[in-house]
Amino acid sequence: xxxxxxxxxxxxxxxxxxxxxxxxxxxxxxxxxxxxxxxxxxxxxxxxxxxxxxxxxxxxxxxxxxxxxxxxxxxxxxxxxxxxxxxxxxxxxxxxxxxxxxxxxxxxxxxxxxxxxxxxxxxxxxxxxxxxxxxxxxxxxxxxxxxxxxxxxxxxxxxxxxxxxxxx
Amino acid sequence: xxxxxxxxxxxxxxxxxxxxxxxxxxxxxxxxxxxxxxxxxxxxxxxxxxxxxxxxxxxxxxxxxxxxxxxxxxxxxxxxxxxxxxxxxxxxxxxxxxxxxxxxxxxxxxxxxxxxxxxxxxxxxxxxxxxxxxxxxxxxxxxxxxxxxxxxxxxxxxxxxxxxxxxxxxxxxxxxxxxxxxxxxxxxxxxxxxxxxxxxxxxxxxxxxxxxxxxxxxxxxxxxxxxxxxxxxxxxxxxxxxxxxxxxxxxxxx
Numbered sequence: 001x002x003x004x005x006x007x008x009x010x011x012x013x014x015x016x017x018x019x020x021x022x023x024x025x026x027x028x029x030x031x032x033x034x035x036x037x038x039x040x041x042x043x044x045x046x047x048x049x050x051x052x053x054x055x056x057x058x059x060x061x062x063x064x065x066x067x068x069x070x071x072x073x074x075x076x077x078x079x080x081x082x083x084x085x086x087x088x089x090x091x092x093x094x095x096x097x098x099x100x101x102x103x104x105x106x107x108x109x110x111x112x113x114x115x116x117x118x119x120x121x122x123x124x125x126x127x128x129x130x131x132x133x134x135x136x137x138x139x140x141x142x143x144x145x146x147x148x149x150x151x152x153x154x155x156x157x158x159x160x161x162x163x164x165x166x167x168x
Numbered sequence: 169x170x171x172x173x174x175x176x177x178x179x180x181x182x183x184x185x186x187x188x189x190x191x192x193x194x195x196x197x198x199x200x201x202x203x204x205x206x207x208x209x210x211x212x213x214x215x216x217x218x219x220x221x222x223x224x225x226x227x228x229x230x231x232x233x234x235x236x237x238x239x240x241x242x243x244x245x246x247x248x249x250x251x252x253x254x255x256x257x258x259x260x261x262x263x264x265x266x267x268x269x270x271x272x273x274x275x276x277x278x279x280x281x282x283x284x285x286x287x288x289x290x291x292x293x294x295x296x297x298x299x300x301x302x303x304x305x306x307x308x309x310x311x312x313x314x315x316x317x318x319x320x321x322x323x324x325x326x327x328x329x330x331x332x333x334x335x336x337x338x339x340x341x342x343x344x345x346x347x348x349x350x351x352x353x354x355x356x357x358x359x360x361x362x363x364x365x366x367x368x369x370x371x372x373x374x375x376x377x378x379x380x381x382x383x384x385x386x387x388x389x390x391x392x393x394x395x396x397x398x399x400x401x402x403x404x405x406x407x408x409x410x411x412x413x414x415x416x417x418x419x420x421x422x
Contacts (some may be wrong), residue, residue, distance in 0.1 A: 032387035057305060059220020087291075088224075091301035120307055142206040143312045148220075151308075152206070168302055 001016045010110040011077045016042055016049065022075040026062040027147050033066060037096025040087060049074065056168070094168045106131050107145055108130045111164035112154070130155035131162055138162075158167045169292070177292065178229040179228055179351035180360060183396060184288055185225035186281075189245060191259040191276060192218030203266055205374045214273060214309060221302050228294060241285035246414035254350055256397040258341040260403045267320055267330035272338055274313035278377075279370045286361025288337065295328040302356065306357070314377070321381030328382060335378065337387045344394035345370065356399065 021034045028064040030139075033039050033053070041052040051070055055063045067084045074082045094113035099107075101114035113129045127136040135157035141154040150163040169177065195215035202208035214325060230240035259276065263269045284306060287299035320327040346367025375385055414420075421422045 056218070057220070058301065059225055061216070088301055088377045089297035091297070091304065119303060120304060121311075124311070142210055143308050144206075144210040148210070148213060148305075152209075166308065 010047075013042060013081065015077060016048040016074070016079075018105045019073050020051070020070065020079050023066075023069050023127065025145060026065040028108070028110070031037060031104050033070065034124050035101035035104075037092065037098070039065065045083070047081065047157070049079050050085055052053065052085045052087050054087050054090075056092050059148050062147075066160075077132070092168065105165055109162055110150070113165045113167040116167045120167055128153055128164055130158060131157040132161065169356075169359070171183070173234045173356065173359075176354035177295075177359060178232040178349035179254075180349045180355070181225045181229040181232070181295075182420060183349045183351075185222040185229070185244070186253045186255035187259050187276075188218045188222035189223065189407065190253070190255040192216070192222065194259065194261075194263050194404060195273070197263050198266075198269065207266070214312075217305055217309065224298050224302065228298060229367075231294065232343065242414070246411045247418065250399060251397075253399070253403065255399075255403075256341070256342050256344040256355070256394070256396060257398075257400045260400050260406060261338075261341065261407045262402055264334065265330055267327065268334040270313060270316050271331060271334045272322065273309065273374065275338060275342050275374060276345075277306060277310040277313050278374050279342075279366065280374075281310055282366045282370050283361060283363075286366060290360060291358040317383075319379045319380070321378070321383045331383055331393045332382075334395075335383050339386050343367075344396075347394040347396075350396060372398070 043050045137156040197363040198211035226241040227237040284303035290296040
C-alpha cells in the first residue's frame with residue numbers, strides 16, 4: 001500500500017511577506033520589492049502560491065529578473081510552485097514607495113520621487129533637494145538616466161551630480 | 169464586443185504597436201552616435217520606452233485574439249514580413265540628422281498625448297488602464313522633446329535651419345497621424361477616439377508651439393502616403409536588420 005506523504009505545512013502569510021521583503025530590487029539592491037510597492041498581493045490557487053506584482057515603468061528591463069528573484073526567494077520557504085502574476089491596474093505609482101524605502105534611496109544618494117498626488121507636471125517644476133548636501137540649488141541635466149525610472153541632476157552648491165527617482 | 173469588433177480592435181492596437189516599435193528602433197540607432205552623452209542616454213531611453221509600450225499593445229491584441237500573449241509580441245516583431253507591418257511612413261524614415269529625429273519624436277509624442285487621453289476614456293477597460301499608464305510615462309518624452317525643439321529652434325542659425333528643414337520634410341508624413349487606423353471604422357463609439365478629431369487638436373497645438381520656437385509649418389504640400397499598407401523603400405531594410413538575429417535561430421531560448 002502506498003502511503004501519501006503528508007503535505008508540508010503551508011508558510012504563514014507573514015512569513016511569505018517577510019521572505020519577499022528580502023528580495024532586493026535588481027538595480028537598486030538597497031531597497032526591496034515590497035517597500036517599492038511592486039509586490040501587490042498574495043493568493044492561493046489550490047496548493048500554488050500566486051504573487052501579484054505591478055511593474056514600475058513599462059519598459060523596465062529588470063522586470064523579468066524580478067520575477068525570477070521572487071521565485072528563488074520563495075523556494076527557501078519550500079514553495080516550489082509559486083506563480084508570479086503581472087497586473088497593470090491600477091498602474092504603479094511612485095506614491096506607493098514606503099517612507100522607509102524613501103529614506104534608503106536618499107541615503108544611497110538617489111533623491112526620492114517627490115509626492116505628486118496625481119499631478120506630475122506641476123511637481124516637476126518644484127526644486128529638487130540634493131540628497132548629499134540638502135541644497136535646493138540644483139539643475140536638471142537630463143530627464144533620462146541610467147534606468148527608465150531615473151533622471152539626472154547636478155547640485156550647484158556641492159557640485160555633485162545625482163539621480164532622482166522619477167515621480168510616476 | 170463581438171468577435172468582429174475584437175478583431176478590429178486587435179488590428180487597431182497592432183498598428184499602434186507597430187508605430188511605437190519602428191520609432192523605437194529608429195531611436196535606438198542613435199545609441200553611441202548622439203551628439204552629446206546626455207542625449208545618447210535620452211534616446212536610448214526613448215527607444216526602450218517606445219518598444220516597451222509596443223509590447224503592451226501587442227499583448228492586449230493577443231488577449232483580444234485569444235492567442236498566447238507571451239509569444240505574440242516576438243512573433244509580430246521578428247517573424248512578420250515587412251509588408252504586413254502597419255506602421256506609418258513617418259516613423260519608418262531614416263533617422264536623418266539629430267534635428268530630424270528630435271522633431272519627429274516631438275510631433276509623434278504630442279499626437280500620442282491626445283490619443284492616449286482619448287484611449288484612457290475607452291469603455292474597453294483593459295485598454296483604458298494601459299493608456300493611463302503609458303500616458304504618464306510619455307509625459308517625460310514630451311517634456312524632453314519640447315525643451316529641445318525650443319532650444320534648437322531659437323538656437324543658432326544652423327540649428328534653426330536644420331529644424332526648419334526637418335519640419336518641411338516631416339510635415340507631409342505627419343499628416344498620416346490623422347488618417348483612421350486599421351479597424352477604427354469597425355468599432356462602436358466609445359472604444360477608441362476618432363483619429364481625425366485628434367489630428368485637428370494636435371495641429372492647433374503644434375502650430376502654436378512651433379511658432380514660439382521660431383519654426384513655421386509649411387503651407388499645403390504634396391500629401392505623402394498615409395495608407396499604412398504602403399511602406400517606404402526604407403522599411404524592408406529596417407525589418408531585415410531588426411529580424412536578422414531572431415531569424416537565424418527561431419527556436420533559440422534567450
